[in-house]
Amino acid sequence: MGDNFPEDDGPLPPNLRFLRILVTVLTGVMILGVLTIVLLLVIRLNDTQRPILVHPEVFAIPAGVGTVGYSVINGYTVIIGDDGIIRVFASDTRDLVDEVILGD
Structure with a gap:
């Protein structure tokens, strides 16, 4: 051993x-x-830049219109309603900039 x-x-x-x-x-x-x-x-x-979350409820969409989808692009918020209209809002002022009616 x-x-x-x-x-x-x-x-x-x-x-x-x-x-x-x-x-x-x-x-x-x-x-x-x-x-x-x-x-x-x-x-x-630890990145200081955090994305700003924008919810469609803070924008003035007509009563009774539901939200199908939304996106934030270059300072604009695009909200797609269930009525077939795409609404473009300025993200900072929340003013309606444009409306686009979806065709059939």
């Missing part, structure tokens, strides 16, 4: 030395990858 381990007997075989270096390099790459992902998440989540 001696303390004679195989690595004490001499140099490692070339295949084992290659695998040892490969595992060490891959471990380093994995650590750098995880650190990069964490860094990118921290940078992204």
Whole structure:
């Protein structure tokens, strides 16, 4: 029961030395990858520019008209009503800019 381990007997075989270096390099790459992902998440989540959420309820659409969809594009809010009319509002003043009637 001696303390004679195989690595004490001499140099490692070339295949084992290659695998040892490969595992060490891959471990380093994995650590750098995880650190990069964490860094990118921290940078992204601390971004000061947050999108301004605009809900169609704050715009003056006619009573009884439901909202099918809406989008915010270049300072304008586009609201598509269930009456077949697309309404374009200025996002900052909430004034109606244009109406487009959808054809059949």
